[in-house]
Amino acid sequence: MIAIQSSLDGQRGTFKELFEFFNAHDFAIGGNWDIDGGFFDLKMGTDEDEGKYYFLRIPGIPEQGNFGENGAIIRLGTPFLLVHHYQNDQDDTARYRTYTAVMDQFASPVEKDASASDEWVRRTEEWLRKIETEFPFG
Template identity: 30%
Template sequence: MLKLETDLQGKRALYGEIEPLLRSHGFSLCGNWEYNEGMFDGILNRMSGETIYLRLPFDVLSGSLDHPNTMLAFGQPFLIKHVVNVGLDHDQNALLTTTGFDQFQAPLEKDANIQKKSQWEERGEEKVADMFGNYEFIH
C-alpha cells in the first residue's frame, strides 16, 4: 500500500454530489463499506493480471451511506495492487469459472508490492488532483 499526499484528506462532500463525479472517472463504492465508513475504488492501471487501485477512504459524518444527503469526510487516498491468476482455475470451482457462474477469482496477492513507487505515487496524486480540481467541497 502506498499512501498519497493530496489535498483531499479532511475535505467534506455530500454523497449525492460526489458519487456521480467519481463514477464519471470510473470509481465505485467499494463493496466492503460500513454505515459509518467506506471507500471509493478506481483502477489506476491494469496489465497482465496486475491491477493498481486508487482508493479514496471516507468517514460518514451524518446520514446513512448511499443516501444523497449523507455527509462524507475523506481520508488519505492510497494505492493498492492486486495480482490475480490469469490462468485456468484447476480446483473444484473450475466448472463454475468456465461456465461463468464464478465471475471473479480471488487475488493471488491482495496487497502486492508496488514497483517504481514514486512513479505510481505521482500518477495517483495527479489523478486525485485532476478529479477534484474544480470541485467545490463543503467547508
Template identity: 25%
Template structure:
C-alpha cells in the same frame, strides 16, 4: 500500499455531489462498504493479471450511505496493487478467468509490491487533484 498526500484528505462532501464525479472518472463504491465507512475505488492501470487501484476511503458523518444528503469525510487516499491468476481455470468460470474478467476470483496478492512507487504516487495524486481540485462543495 502507497499512501498519498492529496487535497481530499480531511475534506467533507455530500454523497450526492461527490458520486457523479466519481462515476464520471470510473470510480465506484467499493463492494465491501459499511454504513459508517467505505471507499471509492478506481483503476489507474490494468496489465495482465496486475491491477493498480486508487482508493479513497471515507467515514459517514451523518446520514445513510448512498443517500444524496449523506455527509462524508475523506481519509488518506492510497494506491494498491492486486495480482490475480489469469491462467486457465478448470471450472465453469474458465473463460472469464482466462481473459482476466473474473470479478470473483480472489487475488493472489491483495497488496502486491508496487514497482516505480514515485510514478504511482504521482499518478494517484494527479488523479485526485484532477477530480477535486476545483470543486467548491468539498470543504474542511
C-alpha cells in the same frame, strides 16, 4: 496499499455530491461498502505482464447519516494506491457446481495488496492532483 498525501483528506460533502463528482471522474463505489463507510475507486490500469490491477481508492466515512444515503455527510480519508496481483491461470480449487459457478469461476488473487512500481505511484499521484484541482467542495 500506498497512502498518498492529498488535500482531499478530511474534505466533506453529502454522499450525493461526492458520488456525482467522483462518478463524473470515472470512479465507482467499491464493492465492500456498508452503512459505516466505503470507497470511491478508480481503476487506474492493468499490467498484464505482471498480472496486476491498479486502483486509486478514496475512503468515505459518514459523519452524519449512513454511507449510501444522499443526504449523509461524508468525510474523505487519505487516498491510496491499491494493487491486486491476480493469477494468470485457472484456479485449481474452483468448483464445477451450477449454484456456485458465479462465485467459484475466478481464481483467487495472489496478493490483495501487492507492491507497486515508482511509475504507478507517480501516475496515481498525477491523477489525484487533477482530481484535487477540480474538487468543488471545502
